[in-house]
Amino acid sequence: MSKRSFSLRSPLDMHIHFREGAMMRRVAPLSAETFAGGVIMPNLVPPVDNLDRLSKYEREIRETVDGHAFEPYMTLFMRPYTESELASMKDRIIGVKLYPEGVTTHSEGGVGNLRDIEGTLALMEELDIRLMVHGESTDFVMDRERAFLPVYEDLAARFPRLAIVMEHITTRESAELLDRHENLSATVTLQHLLITLDDIAGGLLNPHLFCKPIAKRPEDREALLALALEAHPRLAFGSDSAPHPVDKKESAGCAAGVFTAPIALQMLVGLFEEHGALDRLQAFVSDNARRIYGVAPPEKTVVFEKTGAVIPERYGDVIPMYPGRELDWKVAEVR
Ligand code: NCD
Numbered sequence: 001m002s003k004r005s006f007s008l009r010s011p012l013d014m015h016i017h018f019r020e021g022a023m024m025r026r027v028a029p030l031s032a033e034t035f036a037g038g039v040i041m042p043n044l045v046p047p048v049d050n051l052d053r054l055s056k057y058e059r060e061i062r063e064t065v066d067g068h069a070f071e072p073y074m075t076l077f078m079r080p081y082t083e084s085e086l087a088s089m090k091d092r093i094i095g096v097k098l099y100p101e102g103v104t105t106h107s108e109g110g111v112g113n114l115r116d117i118e119g120t121l122a123l124m125e126e127l128d129i130r131l132m133v134h135g136e137s138t139d140f141v142m143d144r145e146r147a148f149l150p151v152y153e154d155l156a157a158r159f160p161r162l163a164i165v166m167e168h169i170t171t172r173e174s175a176e177l178l179d180r181h182e183n184l185s186a187t188v189t190l191q192h193l194l195i196t197l198d199d200i201a202g203g204l205l206n207p208h209l210f211c212k213p214i215a216k217r218p219e220d221r222e223a224l225l226a227l228a229l230e231a232h233p234r235l236a237f238g239s240d241s242a243p244h245p246v247d248k249k250e251s252a253g254c255a256a257g258v259f260t261a262p263i264a265l266q267m268l269v270g271l272f273e274e275h276g277a278l279d280r281l282q283a284f285v286s287d288n289a290r291r292i293y294g295v296a297p298p299e300k301t302v303v304f305e306k307t308g309a310v311i312p313e314r315y316g317d318v319i320p321m322y323p324g325r326e327l328d329w330k331v332a333e334v335r
């Protein structure tokens with residue numbers, strides 16, 4: 001008999017955009033309701049790249065998710081940092097996020113030339129600070145992640161004690177790279193397990209599925225799904241839930257980002273069940289991350305029930321992935 005009920009312990013979202021102000025107040029509680037913790041991305045305007053900004057941002061998040069058992073794991077936006085800067089923020093962050101200049105939303109102040117941060121990377125290796133990377137070049141859009149792989153290989157080899165996270169991987173080649181370097185790990189999103197470029201642009205253009213890195217080919221999705229379903233020990237779930245107001249999505253010049261935070265877990269339960277892999281989901285959404293990042297999130301149990309539910313059309317002015325779609329599973333209880 002198929003399961004009617006399923007539980008996860010302290011699910012974690014290792015890549016999430018909370019934004020600030022009114023948008024944060026709208027989206028952060030939705031994550032904090034079901035997730036026990038999350039890695040908070042620093043690509044604000046201006047970015048989170050100093051102690052004062054980091055402290056204020058963390059305080060705003062904690063105030064916003066007050067009452068929920070949710071731990072925000074903070075990150076810094078990569079720039080050349082001094083040793084004393086890094087030392088002063090080391091215990092407050094889970095890593096430093098490298099955005100190559102101009103490759104995604106709010107990355108204008110990103111790194112133009114990797115040589116500029118060589119010294120910072122050496123310091124991070126010394127101080128045991130994790131490097132998280134948006135791994136895309138500025139080549140043709142479908143080739144950007146592939147073109148970046150030699151950079152990962154080079155960094156992994158030259159900084160063997162630096163823990164490097166390949167964020168939101170989208171290709172078969174990235175999935176394969178995971179087994180080649182001990183110091184590499186990766187996150188993968190929900191949408192990249194489900195969609196290809198066809199779902200975005202194969203028929204009528206769907207702006208709500210448009211994100212960076214762009215979803216790729218069927219064989220890429222298959223490779224990522226296989227990696228997730230086996231809960232590869234160096235892979236963690238990171239939704240990359242990236243809310244934008246509806247007028248920025250349904251517009252000429254659509255902003256990149258898919259909003260999945262409130263529906264990601266229910267959809268993952270359905271996806272893993274469909275593939276007979278429910279017993280691997282706990283590792284994929286929590287246990288792997290605890291081990292890879294060495295975190296101990298608050299205790300939280302999320303109980304799912306197999307009774308139909310419908311994805312809301314909107315959360316305020318934000319439209320989620322698959323608005324109006326019927327789901328098999330819903331969150332029945334959080335304790
Ligand atoms: C993210 C955003 O909107 O901040 N957008 C996206 O398409 N994923 C930035 C990012 O993670 O690349």
Ligand code: ZN
Nearest residue numbers: 015041240242
């Ligand atoms: Zn992101």
